[in-house]
Amino acid sequence: MSSNLSPRAHKLMKVLVENYLKHGQPVGSGKLAEISDLSVSSATIRNIMGELEQQGLVASPHTSAGRIPTNLGVRLFVDNLLTIKDLDSGIKQQLTGAFDAHKTTEELLTSTSQLLSEITSMVGLVKMPSRRVTRIKHMEFMPLTEKRILVVLVLDDHEVQNRVIYSERAFTPSELVQATNIVNQYLVGQELAVARKTLLEKMREEKQALDSHMQHAIELAEQGLATDQVNDDYHLAGDRNLLELAEGEEGLDNLKAIFNAFQQKQDVLALLDKALEAQGMQIFIGEECATDGLNSCSVVTAPYQFEGRAVGVLAVVGPTRMYYDKVIPVVDITAKLLSSALNQPE
Structure with missing residues (x-):
């Protein structure tokens, strides 16, 4: 899809999504002309926006109110236009200092979910190992x-x-x-x-x-x-951070569906298993979560390893309007640090 867009369209998509993720409001052609640094008229931008809308990448929530990215547009942004930022030195220090190899596996997984939630102000999830990592x-x-x-x-x-x-x-x-x-x-x-x-x-x-x-x-x-059973479960922290999604009746319905998904667990576990099987970092946006409970969310996941094998997965769950450039590196380095702690000799 990205190859079908002109450089101007790429630039406008990037600026529009970044502005929307920051402010949460539709962006008009005049505003795009101002912040995009493109030497084109508002009319030209409107034409490009019309083309993007035909491709399902942007939508107009209200007449003449500007445009917002669709989930498909956010996917395009994440895959092709996103610029990942270096983690703040304070966050790096907080992460590296949080993993004590002397903790039990259970303690490490619990503290990891809490850490993810604390740093991102969203929901932190850590799936229990699909295989026991202890001897x-x-x-x-x-x-x-x-x-x-x-x-x-x-x-x-x-x-x-x-x-x-x-x-x-x-x-x-x-x-x-x-x-x-x-x-x-x-x-x-x-x-x-x-x-x-x-x-x-x-x-x-x-x-x-x-x-x-x-x-x-x-x-x-x-x-x-x-009596030893493989734990098909996950540690969850920070679900109350999603209360900000409950704006209006639709937002409240979304929030109820999310909490229900967390409580029922099956759909969330299925998504985490899918992420584990895919290997590497995975990002699920909206409907890609394949569950009604999380179709208003984005889920950023990364596997953690024991002895070179991916045995579980950790994730951050939040609104589709999240700062992907900040969340992705947090999830990535946390997975690496958890793997390192699990593999430390006693």
Whole structure:
């Protein structure tokens, strides 16, 4: 689409969108002539604006009130005309100082969503890892009652999980110590997902050749890890920042739809999964969000990585009239800093 526009049209589109993003008001031909630095008449600008309107890039909300960019026009601007600014040194310092590698994965993800919201004054989202990014340091079985056993799972991100499992037979303390020793030979240093799937499958395949102690250890390990589910969820912060969208009846309806989407989660998770699969930074504008709840918003996303693999995605959600030149670099560097913190050795 961009190649079909003349240099003058490109210039006017850029100036119009930048002015609209800043002030939120339609821009007239006279104003465009004044701020575009083009040596053309208002009539020429009106002709160019008419062509842009025919292509669906701008619209006239009211007769003789000037024009505003459509979502398609904002997409053209973001893809072809946007000039990304360097982050303010204060924001850079705030970002780089916020990531403590000694925090647990959960703490890092929660603080990242809050940080995104605080810096952008919009909604910060961080999708939980599609795969667990933590490894097992230790697994221990401890007796509670005759057939109730406490499973203590220590992970390498400083997280300790306690789970209670029920056994059909009673285990003596010495048997549980022996099971602990056996299981840790197999599981220590492995990712949770790998431990639950690959290693336990291998152990089951060899089960017939194992003695009864090993078989009992496998059964306890299976129960202890079976409660570990991949979190299909996200951390959200700053949803109240969108209250400014509730201008007029239409704005209030949009706000209700957004809050409902956040509460229901499925559509938002689907969008974040789409961003993760696409790899790299992604920007969804209006209807591109593919959900009624967010079709009045723009969503800027970037994946975060663990051991070279994209395992989750973070995002900023705000009005389509957002400062993309400021939001995009914030999301980009935050994703890099989160990845770095997750990959730091203990």
